[in-house]
Amino acid sequence: MAAPLPAGPGSVPDDWWRSAAIYQVYVRSFADADGDGTGDLAGVRSKLPYLAELGVDALWFTPWYLSPLADGGYDVADYRTIDPAFGTLGEAEKLIAEAGELGIRTIVDIVPNHVSDQHxxxxxxxxxxxxxxxxxxxxxxxxxxxxxxxxxxxxxxxxxxxxxxxxxxxxxxxHLFAPEQPDLNWSHPEVRREHEDVLRFWFERGVAGVRIDSAALLAKADGLPDFVEGRDPHPYIDQDELHDIYRSWRRVADEYGGVFVGEVWLPDSERFARYLRPDELHTAFNLNFLTCPWDAGLLRRTIEETLEEHAPVGAPATWVLANHDVTRTVTRYGREESGFDFAVKTYGTPTDLALGTRRARAAALLSLALPGSVYLYQGEELGLPEAEIPLDRIEDPMHFRSGGSDPGRDGCRVPLPWTARPPAAEPWLPQPEGWAGYAAELQAADPTSMLNLYRTALQLRRGGAGFGDGPMRWLPAAPGVLAFSRPGGLVCVVNLAGESAELPGHRTVLLSSGPLDGAGHLPQDTAVWLRT
Structure with missing residues (x-):
């Protein structure tokens, strides 16, 4: 067991965040301790041994604050109160401390662009x-x-x-989002003062970091001018004023040794990198990798561009395959269009789950081998597919505001199946028929399961040379094959071609996402870690 983690003012900061494996917890759907159909903090505390065995370094919690839940908790009514459906502030403090005793840090989610209309x-x-x-x-x-x-x-x-x-x-x-989420005026000093106080409130309770929701939207152009397509600057995205806000936040974080990860959706790599200057945010989500199709050329270009845009400011890249807003990886990779775009989400899209699962296993090894930190959304380690939610059970405002054409995001938010037995109470979102086969208890006993692939990979990543932040070098490879080396003789090969691929010379196979073929070659849609 790891020693308790330092917390609070005067803590000695380190660079754990440059290489961390961070697990996203959507509390409402993670684990239900009191049997009311809704996940809670007691449920998370009961699963801390599971998360420690999985091998993650930190937990990122989506908003657990008091909220009417008009938008899954991203409509916050009070940042200093835990929503009673999840527990109490005292339980949150226990969770932070107990996770720290297992060597797992805590990251909370702050939503600065707006509050709830009940605030x-x-x-x-x-x-x-x-x-x-x-x-x-x-x-x-x-x-x-x-x-x-x-x-x-x-x-x-x-x-x-x-x-x-x-x-x-x-x-x-x-309200840039739903009517229940009025935008704050970030030109007002009281708005800035309040959020800095909220940051201190949570840092003083031992959190190691803060994820910033919609980080590029806070500041608005003077006078709120009309939007004109193609005109720069955009009236509410990426305003220059934002950088003063985050420099002020960074001074607060530095008092506690805390770190930031920003949700920054920007196509301009130079503008994106500005948020990662040494006196602003520590990291930002790599949303281009998240939405990239399963295509060798596009993935390589995305990886190269990611590393290039982070290099000038010395920030580590982040890699993520899924989160609470996008179609789950197994489903997405099993479709003809394997990327992700909110604008093209539709009901009934044909999906080959066997293909998607094979690709998701390979993508896991790819993302875990790349330089920097990695984020894992709950249930990805179980290989869960996207669920189609009955129309009368959908809660996501994206569905309703689209007039019903968008299936919404509830399909990736269905509560996790921990056991093969039916849940004690009907979950707040229904688990599809057949989900018992994905149960964590069954997968733990199956050495070939997705869960055990992730456990093994994360253990190797934590203790092996060449993983995490640092350099990488592309290796010669056949068309459709990605191959790169990391320090210490680590090599990752991912085969996206239509036929088996020859492996480079190596001393040992550390791990593969699926079996090699009879000739020792790498089959299609399979990844392998080698030591040379």
Whole structure:
């Protein structure tokens, strides 16, 4: 067992985050201790031995705060209170401490762009009326048109639907997401002060880091001008003002030895890298890798571009195959279009799960061998597919705001199957028929299971030379094959070609995502780690 991790002011920071394997916990769907159909903190605490055996270095918790759950907890009503459905602040503090005793750090999720419409600030703003100081914390505006009946501008939503909602006194308020998520005004000093206090609140409770939701959206252009396609700068994405905000946050984090990971969706690599300068964020999610199709040329280009854009600022790359917002890897890789794009999600897309599983196993070894840190979404280690949720059980606002055309994100949020027995209570999202076969207890006893592939890979990654942050070098390989070396003689080969591939010279096979063929060659859609 690892010694307890340091926490709090004066802690000695280290660079654990440059090479860490970080496991994403969606509390509502992870483990249900009290049998009410909803996951909770007690359930997470009961599974800490499982997570330690899996071999992860940190847990990232999606929002566990008080929330009406209009958007899965990303509509926060109070950052200092745990939602009663999940437990109490005291339980969260115990969880942070108990995980630390097992050598597992904790990362919490902060949602700075908006709050819940049930947050005390927004309630006070509604009551105070036009022109009040309370409304200055948000973006309230009079409407356009003869009687103010038109929205103040034409900004597109991050979800489908409108970005402005009119209140009873005639003013409109901005929400880039759902109406239940009013955007904060980051030009207001009180908004900045409050979030820095929230950061300190959680760092003082022992968290090691913070994931920043929608990190490039906080600041808005002066005057909230209309959106014009192709015009730079965008009126609410990647405003220069953001960098002052994150420099201020970084000073807070440095007091505690804490780290940041930002959700930054930007196509411009130079603009992206600015967020990772030494006095801003430590890391950012690699969303291009996440959405890349299963194609050797595209994957190689994405890997190269990722490393190139991080190099000038000395930041480590991050690698992630799935999260709580995207179609699960097994399903995505089993489709003709194996990338991910919110705009093309539809019901009933044909999927070859056997193919998708084979590719997902290979992708696991690929991502775990690349330089930097890696994120693993809960259930990926079980090879769970995307679930199709009955229409009367869907909760995701993306579905409703699309008029029902988008299946939403609930399909990757179904509670995990821990045992082959039916759950004691109906889960908040239904588990599809046949999910008992994915149960963690069954996979633990099967040496060929996805769970044991991840366990073995993560153990090798934690203790073996050449893994984590550091250099890599591409090796000569046949078309459709990715091959690269890492320090210490580590070689990773991934075969995306239509036929078996010859392996480079090696001393030993550390691990393969599937069996080699009779001639010792690497079959299609298979990956292997070698030591040369």
């Amino acid at each position: 005390v600030w927004f309630k006070e703003a509604l009551e105070a009326g036009p022109g009040s100081p309370e409304r200055e914390l948000f973006h309230f505006r009079p409407g356009r048109g003869e009687n103010g009946e038109l929205p103040p501008n034409d900004w597109p939503s991050q979800f489908a639907g409108e970005t402005w909602t009119r209140v009873a006194d005639g003013e409109w308020y901005l």
